[in-house]
Amino acid sequence: MKKHRHDTDPCPNLFFSEEEGFRYLHFGSPWIQGAMKVGRPFELVLEYPRQMMACGLFYPEPGQIVQLGLGAASLTKFCWKYTKARIDVAEISPNVVMSAQQWFKCPMPDDRLDIHLADAKEFIAARKDFNPCDWLQVDIYDEQARGPVYDDVDFYRLCRRAMNKKGSVASFNLFGSRFDKSFEAINEAFAGRTLVMPEIDEGNRVVLAFAGDKLETTVDELYERAQMLRARWKLGCIRWVNGLKALNPTFKEPVISL
Numbered sequence: 001m002k003k004h005r006h007d008t009d010p011c012p013n014l015f016f017s018e019e020e021g022f023r024y025l026h027f028g029s030p031w032i033q034g035a036m037k038v039g040r041p042f043e044l045v046l047e048y049p050r051q052m053m054a055c056g057l058f059y060p061e062p063g064q065i066v067q068l069g070l071g072a073a074s075l076t077k078f079c080w081k082y083t084k085a086r087i088d089v090a091e092i093s094p095n096v097v098m099s100a101q102q103w104f105k106c107p108m109p110d111d112r113l114d115i116h117l118a119d120a121k122e123f124i125a126a127r128k129d130f131n132p133c134d135w136l137q138v139d140i141y142d143e144q145a146r147g148p149v150y151d152d153v154d155f156y157r158l159c160r161r162a163m164n165k166k167g168s169v170a171s172f173n174l175f176g177s178r179f180d181k182s183f184e185a186i187n188e189a190f191a192g193r194t195l196v197m198p199e200i201d202e203g204n205r206v207v208l209a210f211a212g213d214k215l216e217t218t219v220d221e222l223y224e225r226a227q228m229l230r231a232r233w234k235l236g237c238i239r240w241v242n243g244l245k246a247l248n249p250t251f252k253e254p255v256i257s258l
Contacts, residue, residue: 025072025099033141034072034104041105042081044235048204049074051197052171054240055135055208056229057222058215058258059169062134064088066162068120069140070096073106076115079135080107082233088130089115090123121150124158133163136170148174151182156189156209163211170209179205193258195250198243210258217256219245 017024022045025034035045044050052075055062062085067075070091079087091097097115100106107113114130116123120140123129136159140149159170170190174182187194190209197206219241226237245251250258 023103025104034074036072036074036104042077044074044078046074046202047200048173048202048206049078049139050235051200051204051206051240052137052139052173053078053229053233053235054197054206054237054244055137055169055171056233057225057237057240058208058210058217059134059167060225060229064131064133064164065135065137066090066124066130066133068124068136068138068159070100070106070115071139072104073100074104075137075139076100076106076113077104078233079137080113085112085134086131087113088133089113090118090120091115092117092119121155121158124155124162127162130162132165132168134168136163136168138170139173141175148172148182151178151185153185153189156186160189160209160211165212167212167215168210170211172207172209174205174207175203183207195244195248195258197240198247215258217258218254219251219256222256 017026021038023036023038037043037045044053062083065079065083065085065087067087067089070076070089076087076089079085094117097117101108109115116129138148138159163170172186183194183196186207186209190211193210195208197208199205222241223238226241229235230237250256
């Protein structure tokens with residue numbers, strides 16, 4: 001684990017709960033901040049991290065993944081097991097890192113995985129410890145869980161700047177009543193190159209944003225890729241395309257330009 005300068009741990013009150021074979025992470029409140037099926041620790045249990053893997057519909061073979069926020073390491077574990085990418089994770093809380101490794105089966109750092117003890121905004125602004133990312137996955141919440149810790153145009157521009165100029169995609173987990181404000185900030189930072197995914201029962205909603213060279217594809221190509229990923233990942237990838245098609249006007253065009 002690479003350490004960056006930080007103050008006191010922002011998540012001092014972690015606790016865990018277990019029910020019917022599932023283990024849950026809490027940041028000092030009843031809100032669930034991560035989950036794991038104890039008997040199958042590399043599965044994605046919650047729907048929103050599954051949706052954040054929709055990056056693969058557009059760039060299915062990432063070489064570099066950057067994740068802001070570790071939580072229960074659901075995405076980190078899944079990407080480590082099911083992609084060949086190098087993965088760099090920024091997590092500000094030593095407690096979160098320790099709990100992910102001790103209680104949620106997060107792999108220890110190796111030649112493909114680094115966990116950086118760092119503030120997400122400072123880390124993404126510095127960009128010293130990773131190559132431009134093909135996938136950027138952002139899930140940064142604190143104990144209050146009212147909205148992302150960083151949620152303005154300046155932060156999202158830093159995210160865009162860190163992405164691969166040859167073409168790349170970011171997935172942002174948004175939650176609660178601030179969705180419209182958050183989406184507007186992402187949309188401005190990414191010059192309108194955004195897609196929204198369906199809201200799920202827990203109130204989360206994932207936004208995809210694109211950087212670098214323009215990507216052109218078709219709905220048929222996305223369905224073909226979804227079938228390939230479904231076989232590889234055992235996730236509901238067809239539903240992702242269905243949801244994107246229903247909610248985003250660009251999917252009505254013969255060629256989807258992102």
